[in-house]
Amino acid sequence: AHVDPTALTRLSIDVNHHRPSYNHTAKLSSNNWTFNKTLSNLIRKSILRFFDPERDISILKGTLKPGDIIHYVFDRHSTTNISENLYRLLPTVSPMKNQHHRRCAIVGNSGILLNSSCGPEIDSHDFVIRCNLAPVEEYSRDVGRRTNLVTMNPSVVQRAFMDLVSEEWRDRFLQRLQSLSGSVLWIPAFMAKGGEERVEWALRLILLHTVDVRTAFPSLRLLHAVRGYWLTNNVHIKRPTTGLLMYTMATRFCEEIHLYGFWPFALDPQGKPVKYHYYDTLKYEYTSSSSPHTMPLEFRTLSTLHRQGALRLHTGTCD
Numbered sequence: 681a682h683v684d685p686t687a688l689t690r691l692s693i694d695v696n697h698h699r700p701s702y703n704h705t706a707k708l709s710s711n712n713w714t715f716n717k718t719l720s721n722l723i724r725k726s727i728l729r730f731f732d733p734e735r736d737i738s739i740l741k742g743t744l745k746p747g748d749i750i751h752y753v754f755d756r757h758s759t760t761n762i763s764e765n766l767y768r769l770l771p772t773v774s775p776m777k778n779q780h781h782r783r784c785a786i787v788g789n790s791g792i793l794l795n796s797s798c799g800p801e802i803d804s805h806d807f808v809i810r811c812n813l814a815p816v817e818e819y820s821r822d823v824g825r826r827t828n829l830v831t832m833n834p835s836v837v838q839r840a841f842m843d844l845v846s847e848e849w850r851d852r853f854l855q856r857l858q859s860l861s862g863s864v865l866w867i868p869a870f871m872a873k874g875g876e877e878r879v880e881w882a883l884r885l886i887l888l889h890t891v892d893v894r895t896a897f898p899s900l901r902l903l904h905a906v907r908g909y910w911l912t913n914n915v916h917i918k919r920p921t922t923g924l925l926m927y928t929m930a931t932r933f934c935e936e937i938h939l940y941g942f943w944p945f946a947l948d949p950q951g952k953p954v955k956y957h958y959y960d961t962l963k964y965e966y967t968s969s970s971s972p973h974t975m976p977l978e979f980r981t982l983s984t985l986h987r988q989g990a991l992r993l994h995t996g997t998c999d
């Protein structure tokens with residue numbers, strides 16, 4: 681696919697000329713931010729040339745049957761089978777069909793959210809997207825509570841719920857799922873091998889307790905299409921993070937997109953330490969060259985789009 685050499689070409693030039701040190705010192709202007717509807721429409725259009733988020737947000741029931749073999753997106757030589765449970769939980773129509781929202785919030789998981797008091801502001805959006813089942817109750821003052829769509833990498837079951845080793849952890853996990861009532865639970869089940877059992881446990885619980893969530897499983901082409909879009913715009917990401925995936929998809933459904941909790945740096949603009957996640961003790965592993973992500977580059981890209989008014993990055997406090 682070919683992308684018009686218009687505003688986005690400027691974007692890529694900007695992004696690639698910033699030095700890495702830029703991130704820690706730059707102040708994102710927030711007072712004089714105005715929404716650039718023209719650019720935002722343009723971005724939506726050019727993303728649509730690569731894929732349609734409404735379709736690729738989930739595989740649909742009609743396209744597969746139990747027992748079908750799937751090749752993992754990042755581990756092409758490994759395969760898995762469509763289980764009965766997964767088949768039962770495939771949607772019959774896109775969970776985002778005909779959904780259009782004026783203002784959306786995408787909440788990343790950076791510790792920059794702590795003490796931000798951004799909860800009420802985040803909850804005031806028409807549609808709220810969260811990542812990896814991050815907890816909200818205990819942090820609602822800073823991160824809000826509302827959730828319309830939440831992602832769940834299979835690794836979350838291990839990282840945040842101790843692989844459901846005990847009754848207590850199974851209960852906690854179930855409670856977290858039950859608290860989602862009505863929202864979309866987006867599970868990238870076929871990205872990398874190794875998460876098969878974890879996905880299956882989650883699906884079994886959902887079915888057993890008739891948990892009120894709308895499950896979605898991204899199409900096998902989504903990741904490559906998203907990466908392709910950014911590469912074409914000269915943003916050389918290795919593997920898009922969940923946060924960038926959500927932004928790229930949200931352009932299809934949302935008019936104004938507001939990002940909170942995106943800050944992949946160990947220090948805040950004032951030089952104070954920032955936790956990697958607002959809710960746990962994970963460290964900044966992404967800095968290692970073996971990490972599949974290029975978060976600082978993604979952040980610079982989002983900052984550029986912020987300056988151009990295509991999206992709004994909130995990195996300060998909300999009071």
Ligand code: CTP
Pocket residue numbers: 787788789790791811812833920921922923924941942943944945955956957973975
């Ligand atoms: N994020 C960020 N800065 C951080 C932590 C997270 O900008 N310090 C953003 C990233 O876009 C990330 C999203 O918030 O994808 C959600 O955070 P997390 O759950 O940590 O996602 P990842 O662990 O990166 O999950 P994945 O590997 O699937 O991308």
